[in-house]
Amino acid sequence: MNRLTGKVAVITGAAVGIGCATAMRMAEEGAAVALLDTRTDDGQMLAHNLEARGLTARFWQLDVSREKDVEQVLFEVAEHFGRIDILVNNAGVAGANKPTDQITEAEWDWVQAINVKGVFFCTKHAIPHLRRAGGGSIINLSSIYGLISAPDVPPYHASKGAVRLMTKTDALLYAAERIRVNSIHPGYIWTPMVEGFLREQGDLEAGLRAAGEAHPLGHVGEPDDIAWGCVYLASDEAKFVTGAELVIDGGYTAR
DSSP, rough: OOOOTOOEEETTTSHHHHHHHHHHHHHTOEEEEEEEOOOOHHHHHHHHHHHHHOOEEEEEOOTTHHHHHHHHHHHHOOOOOOSEEEEEOOOOOOOOOOOOGGGOOHHHHHHHHTTTHHHHHHHHHHHHHHHHOOOEEEEOOGGGGGOOOOOOHHHHHHHHHHHHHHHHHHHHHGGGGTTEEEEEEOBBSSSSHHHHHHTSSSHHHHHHHHHHSSTTTTSSBOOHHHHHHHHHHSGGGGTTTOOOOEEETTTGGGG
């Protein structure tokens, strides 16, 4: 219950799904958590529930695609909690699911603005705070589709491939300052994003069954499966881990 005691964690896309689970587990492990999301009601409710349990949390509304807002919110987090030690770049969207030749520029740019520029902006403006703290951990949520691909959602796959290599570049750039940067590559996890994607295919129950069967373990994952990976990478247990790809995918990419 004290793997992150004394640390301050910033989590984007924290209101639901993987971000919510990560916030809960990090708070339970002793971190003060800054919850960043565009979903104000869900985010405030999560902060309230954590505080009601005696844990330390606060919510900030943030669209990660807006650089000035990112800079301001991270400044406010550092002012409020006194420091920043951990950044979890989790905010993301799936985007248009149609062939490349049918995707509009606006559809492409919307995904890249959140999934790629959002990671860039948050990392850029977190680095000075991590530097002042004497080091820290940045955890970027990529995907199995940052490692392999599939014949669907081209903007999403492109964005997650970018996140994978951005992670390695920043791991090398900041290693000497004891700032570790790693990526997590989830398989299908039961989140609002995955549920929405499967609903678009038609039969949700059949889609969920097929998604589960695509993983050698025979089922889709849960947000906690990823949250515990985030806890590990944020903790001092991972002090020799940087530039790594933590694949949590039920064996999906092992073929």
